Amino acid sequence: MEWSDIGERVRECRLAAGWSQEDLGREVGLERTKVAKIESGDRRVDALELARLSAALGVPMSHFLHRRPQVLSRRAQLVDDADTDAARQAYRIEAKLLAWLRDVRQLVGLGQLRLRPTLTYTSAVPDAGAAREAALWVRGQLGFELEPIETLMSACERAGQLVLVTDLAGEGASLIDGDVAVAVVSRQPDPGRRRTTAAHELGHMVLGDEYSSDLGVATSRADREHVVDVFAAELLLPTDVVTKEAAGRDPRDALTSLAARYRTSWSLAVRQACHAGIIEAGEVGRWSSVAPTRAELREAVGWAPQTDLDAVRVPPSYAHAVMQAWREDFVTSDRAVELMHGQIAIDDLPAKPDLEP
Amino acid sequence: MTDAGPTVLVLDAMCLNHFARIDRLDVLRDLLVGDECRTTYVVLDELRTGASIHPDLQAALELDWVRPVRLESLPELDCFAKWVDRIGAGTRDLGEASVFAVAELCGGTAITDDQSATRVARKFGLAVHGTIWLLCRACRAGKLTVAAAGNLVDMLRATGMRLPCTGPEFETWTRQRALL
Numbered sequence: 001m002e003w004s005d006i007g008e009r010v011r012e013c014r015l016a017a018g019w020s021q022e023d024l025g026r027e028v029g030l031e032r033t034k035v036a037k038i039e040s041g042d043r044r045v046d047a048l049e050l051a052r053l054s055a056a057l058g059v060p061m062s063h064f065l066h067r068r069p070q071v072l073s074r075r076a077q078l079v080d081d082a083d084t085d086a087a088r089q090a091y092r093i094e095a096k097l098l099a100w101l102r103d104v105r106q107l108v109g110l111g112q113l114r115l116r117p118t119l120t121y122t123s124a125v126p127d128a129g130a131a132r133e134a135a136l137w138v139r140g141q142l143g144f145e146l147e148p149i150e151t152l153m154s155a156c157e158r159a160g161q162l163v164l165v166t167d168l169a170g171e172g173a174s175l176i177d178g179d180v181a182v183a184v185v186s187r188q189p190d191p192g193r194r195r196t197t198a199a200h201e202l203g204h205m206v207l208g209d210e211y212s213s214d215l216g217v218a219t220s221r222a223d224r225e226h227v228v229d230v231f232a233a234e235l236l237l238p239t240d241v242v243t244k245e246a247a248g249r250d251p252r253d254a255l256t257s258l259a260a261r262y263r264t265s266w267s268l269a270v271r272q273a274c275h276a277g278i279i280e281a282g283e284v285g286r287w288s289s290v291a292p293t294r295a296e297l298r299e300a301v302g303w304a305p306q307t308d309l310d311a312v313r314v315p316p317s318y319a320h321a322v323m324q325a326w327r328e329d330f331v332t333s334d335r336a337v338e339l340m341h342g343q344i345a346i347d348d349l350p351a352k353p354d355l356e357p
Numbered sequence: 358m359t360d361a362g363p364t365v366l367v368l369d370a371m372c373l374n375h376f377a378r379i380d381r382l383d384v385l386r387d388l389l390v391g392d393e394c395r396t397t398y399v400v401l402d403e404l405r406t407g408a409s410i411h412p413d414l415q416a417a418l419e420l421d422w423v424r425p426v427r428l429e430s431l432p433e434l435d436c437f438a439k440w441v442d443r444i445g446a447g448t449r450d451l452g453e454a455s456v457f458a459v460a461e462l463c464g465g466t467a468i469t470d471d472q473s474a475t476r477v478a479r480k481f482g483l484a485v486h487g488t489i490w491l492l493c494r495a496c497r498a499g500k501l502t503v504a505a506a507g508n509l510v511d512m513l514r515a516t517g518m519r520l521p522c523t524g525p526e527f528e529t530w531t532r533q534r535a536l537l
């Protein structure tokens with residue numbers, strides 16, 4: 001990295017935050033002219049200024065100091081970086097994804113986290129039909145066959161993709177960087193949507209897409225996104241399951257039961273029912289608007305607690321690696337809590353014996 | 358343990374903070390005569406912030422015997438970021454990370470009383486000690502009596518500093534660990 005690269009990174013982050021140079025200067029205690037010189041690479045920053053920039057712009061310090069993975073560098077050349085809301089949002093999601101990638105790489109580097117090989121579907125997936133076949137292949141590989149996927153976090157982990165549930169400006173994004181596959185999923189939408197997003201990002205990985213973000217998708221990529229959406233729907237709720245469940249039953253009761261047991265959004269269940277031929281294409285809108293209530297959904301699963309991608313923010317093997325790194329003194333308690341992304345608080349860590357002074 | 362102290366000591370905020378609050382920075386200076394004392398601008402910033410609550414801390418910002426280090430070249434910033442990835446990015450964590458980076462870069466000894474940070478720094482091979490170690494070293498060098506060290510321990514504890522023994526316990530506690 002050169003000082004001009006660091007300056008460029010500061011400029012990008014500032015634009016993503018929607019700030020002027022003066023705004024950033026006010027946040028970090030520097031005059032506007034100094035911010036301008038930092039961005040052009042004509043002024044160096046010291047540790048204190050770097051820490052202030054990092055805090056103000058909401059990215060780790062390493063964001064300024066490390067090169068992007070190649071796939072993102074290539075993408076940066078392709079995308080028009082016009083200062084639009086979508087571009088700003090996409091950049092912030094990308095920064096979260098990169099920070100998550102670095103957390104994962106830190107634990108791998110410390111020898112605490114072993115990566116699983118990524119599950120990759122080698123046949124071409126040009127259309128929705130092929131996407132459904134790919135989803136069923138993944139179900140088979142992971143041993144789910146036609147059963148519900150209880151925790152998508154674990155399913156993704158077993159497929160080789162490490163998912164972080166976090167506060168995001170959009171719904172999700174994923175990246176394959178060499179031997180590491182990571183995804184970020186927003187914790188804002190309802191659990192059904194979160195599971196759909198996670199399944200969607202898993203689809204991108206399985207189908208070999210090196211980078212995806214749910215924002216700023218060019219029209220030329222819309223077909224691809226549709227194919228991946230179909231993959232996600234079939235992964236979460238296979239069409240065959242809908243066909244069998246609905247046979248001889250009231251369709252709404254059947255779909256309510258399926259949405260609850262397979263923990264999908266209502267709209268996804270309706271789309272799958274349409275594909276199964278249970279609902280006419282022209283009726284999808286009407287059906288989507290009559291979603292079951294929370295009580296109906298919980299009644300359908302005997303009121304058992306249903307959480308996925310909520311209290312659990314990081315994959316189990318990653319959480320174990322953080323605890324192991326903390327136990328072996330590779331990271332402090334504060335850093336362990338940071339690496340857990342809200343899954344634990346400092347008081348959850350046990351005390352360690354006193355040290356020699 | 359030898360009494361030939363290290364040439365470079367890199368001080369974290371905690372030591373400076375509590376000696377400032379008991380108005381004994383001059384004593385700390387006398388204990389460290391013969392050592393090259395450094396701190397970082399990140400630590401000074403932490404102290405400056407603290408001075409709004411404890412005005413006594415202002416004195417710790419004006420020491421002519423502690424040289425602040427900026428960490429401003431790219432390898433220095435990389436080293437700082439590496440320690441932040443191990444220690445954390447909270448305000449106090451940043452001060453410790455900067456102290457460890459300077460200690461690593463100059464081959465010095467970091468002085469901090471944060472146990473969690475000390476464990477990690479030692480894990481990565483850094484020399485790290487706390488205030489009790491400084492006091493014992495001064496006692497061994499004849500710069501401080503054991504009774505005076507015990508008094509300092511009680512004064513420091515009274516300002517909220519977390520130390521592993523009280524003043525009256527100081528002699529027994531440190532002798533049991535062969536520090537005196």
